[in-house]
Structure formats: structure tokens, C-alpha cells
Amino acid sequence: MLMATKLVLTSMMTLGLGFMLLTGASRPAEVHRVDFSVTRTAVAPAHDARVAPVERARIKEFRIPMTHDTIEIAQGVRYVGWTFGHTVPGPVLRVRQGDLVRINLVNEAENMPHSIDFHASKIPMNHAMKSIAPGDSLQFEFEATTAGVFMVHCGTPPILMHIAQGMYLPIIVDPAGGWPTKVDKEFVLVQSDFYPRGSVTDSTIMEGDWAAMQEADPTYVVFNGKAFQYTREPLKVDVGDKVRLFVMNAGPSVRSDFHVVGNIFDRVYPGGNTEQVIEGLQTWTVPTGGGAVFEMEFEAGQAGEGSYAFVTHAFADANKGAVGSIQVGHPATMASH
Numbered sequence: 001m002l003m004a005t006k007l008v009l010t011s012m013m014t015l016g017l018g019f020m021l022l023t024g025a026s027r028p029a030e031v032h033r034v035d036f037s038v039t040r041t042a043v044a045p046a047h048d049a050r051v052a053p054v055e056r057a058r059i060k061e062f063r064i065p066m067t068h069d070t071i072e073i074a075q076g077v078r079y080v081g082w083t084f085g086h087t088v089p090g091p092v093l094r095v096r097q098g099d100l101v102r103i104n105l106v107n108e109a110e111n112m113p114h115s116i117d118f119h120a121s122k123i124p125m126n127h128a129m130k131s132i133a134p135g136d137s138l139q140f141e142f143e144a145t146t147a148g149v150f151m152v153h154c155g156t157p158p159i160l161m162h163i164a165q166g167m168y169l170p171i172i173v174d175p176a177g178g179w180p181t182k183v184d185k186e187f188v189l190v191q192s193d194f195y196p197r198g199s200v201t202d203s204t205i206m207e208g209d210w211a212a213m214q215e216a217d218p219t220y221v222v223f224n225g226k227a228f229q230y231t232r233e234p235l236k237v238d239v240g241d242k243v244r245l246f247v248m249n250a251g252p253s254v255r256s257d258f259h260v261v262g263n264i265f266d267r268v269y270p271g272g273n274t275e276q277v278i279e280g281l282q283t284w285t286v287p288t289g290g291g292a293v294f295e296m297e298f299e300a301g302q303a304g305e306g307s308y309a310f311v312t313h314a315f316a317d318a319n320k321g322a323v324g325s326i327q328v329g330h331p332a333t334m335a336s337h
């Protein structure tokens with residue numbers, strides 16, 4: 001009986017190997033598809049910063065609509081946003097190093113050409129990054145060769161305006177062998193800057209101020225599209241959790257000196273690439289158009305139960321909204337003391 005079982009198992013393994021040789025690939029052939037017209041990131045009570053683990057399929061297909069939508073960039077401040085997938089920032093794409101990434105880009109804006117530029121790709125810009133007219137679509141694919149957290153943005157001129165209006169999203173490329181450290185919680189934070197002014201035609205909404213954009217003089221600097229949202233709705237973790245933050249800085253013009261008040265990063269991966277690692281660090285600058293991965297632990301007896309702010313330590317920018325809170329466990333509020 002035991003021998004028979006062994007034989008069956010051996011045959012199955014041989015069959016499997018034969019199949020892999022026949023198809024010429026060791027990767028499973030299934031495709032993971034997401035249509036961001038259907039799958040939308042929740043933005044209330046705060047933009048959902050949690051990020052799901054990477055899907056197993058080695059081919060990832062994403063349909064990305066480009067739209068003009070009303071967004072809220074600060075409490076009660078409505079803004080004429082230009083988006084990927086209806087939100088600012090757009091949805092998180094997550095793939096693994098070596099995956100084939102297929103993009104179906106659709107311009108659903110009424111009257112403006114848009115485009116997409118994947119920093120995670122090595123691809124000629126004249127096809128994949130070309131502007132497409134309203135109603136048109138564009139398909140292209142690339143191999144995710146390099147691990148990291150990368151910026152994706154609209155590259156239609158003036159690029160400054162298209163980014164300032166909200167056209168960016170993060171793509172996470174997990175290392176081929178996975179992350180060296182196991183963590184309990186993962187979040188993505190996209191810093192960006194906004195330049196609103198009153199609309200001439202509609203007093204209830206703000207629009208972009210081109211002069212302020214050119215001066216790099218933002219009214220708001222934010223995480224995940226809205227000033228101060230995570231001071232009201234903190235990221236929640238448990239005592240003892242190891243936490244990984246994927247931070248991308250979309251700009252268009254303000255750097256992020258990323259720091260967590262009350263903790264020290266165990267590891268920072270500049271660019272999000274595990275080929276480089278810095279251990280034991282307080283602050284790391286994420287440049288505009290760049291990303292980094294930060295890992296820390298909230299262990300009891302040290303950085304345990306309590307509140308921890310995450311900020312850009314360039315405080316003129318933190319004061320404009322680039323500050324949030326990580327709630328560890330269930331701390332008593334300051335007011336109760």
C-alpha cells in the first residue's frame with residue numbers, strides 16, 4: 001500500500017516535470033486580472049493604506065481607467081482631480097520580480113489626453129508612454145525585472161500639472177525570493193503636494209493653481225491624497241507587530257524626509273530593493289519620483305502600546321498635512337491623563 005502510494009506520487013512528479021518541460025516554463029500559467037473600474041480603493045473614513053500580499057499568478061493584468069473625478073484633498077476641501085482608477089493616489093499594484101505585467105490603459109476623461117509612465121519598467125517610451133485621446137485605450141506589457149516600490153504617473157505635458165492634479169499610483173515589486181523578514185502588517189503611503197485655488201466657475205470646488213505649481217509652493221502636502229487623514233483615522237497595529245511601510249513620493253515637487261516619531265527603523269531598503277539595506281536608522285529621504293521600504297517593530301517594553309506619528313521631518317511640509325498616526329494596541333488618550 002505504501003509502495004503504491006509512493007509510485008503514484010513519483011508518477012505525478014514526473015508528469016509535472018514533463019508538463020513544465022513541455023511548456024518551457026516553471027511558472028504557473030494562470031493570470032491574475034484586476035479591473036480598477038470595478039475594484040476601487042476605499043477613501044472613507046480614510047484612504048485604505050493596507051496592502052494585500054502579492055498574488056501567486058506570474059502574469060498580472062491590470063485595466064486602468066484614467067478619469068476626471070472630484071476628490072477631497074483636506075477635510076471639506078473638494079478638488080477637481082485627474083485620476084488613475086478614480087482615486088488619488090490611484091490603486092496599489094503588487095507583483096513579484098520576474099512577473100509579466102500587462103497593462104490595459106483606458107482614457108475615460110472627457111476632453112484631455114493622458115498617459116502612463118511605469119518607473120518599474122524598461123520599455124521604449126514612444127509606445128508604452130504615449131498620450132492617448134479620450135475614448136482610446138493602450139495595451140502594453142513588461143517584465144518586472146527589479147524589486148522595489150516604484151512611482152507610476154501620467155507623463156503627458158505639462159507633466160508638472162498632470163502629477164499635481166493627482167495622476168500617480170504606486171507599484172510594489174516583491175523580491176523574487178520574497179522579503180527577507182516576515183512582518184505582521186504592511187501599509188502603503190504615498191506622499192504628494194497639492195496647489196489648489198478657487199474655481200472661477202464653481203465656488204464649491206478647488207482647481208489647480210498653475211503659478212503655485214511652477215513655484216513649488218503647495219498649500220497641502222499629504223499622505224495618500226488627503227491632509228491629516230491618518231491623525232483622525234490612525235493606522236492600527238497590535239503590540240509586538242513587525243510592520244513594513246512602502247513609501248512612495250509622487251511630488252510633483254516636495255521631498256519626503258520620512259520618520260516615525262517614537263521608533264527607529266530596523267531596516268530601510270532604499271528604492272525598496274533588498275539588494276541594498278541600511279539597518280538602524282531614524283530618517284530616510286524619499287525623493288520625488290522614488291520610493292523606499294521601512295521596517296520597524298512595536299515590541300512591548302520599548303515601542304509598545306501607544307501612539308506614534310509618521311511624518312516628513314521637513315516640518316513646513318508636515319504642517320501642511322504630511323503627518324499621520326500609528327496606533328499600537330489600545331492606548332489611553334492623552335486627554336485622559
Ligand SMILES: [Cu+2]
Binds near residue numbers: 114115154155162167
Ligand atoms: Cu494626465
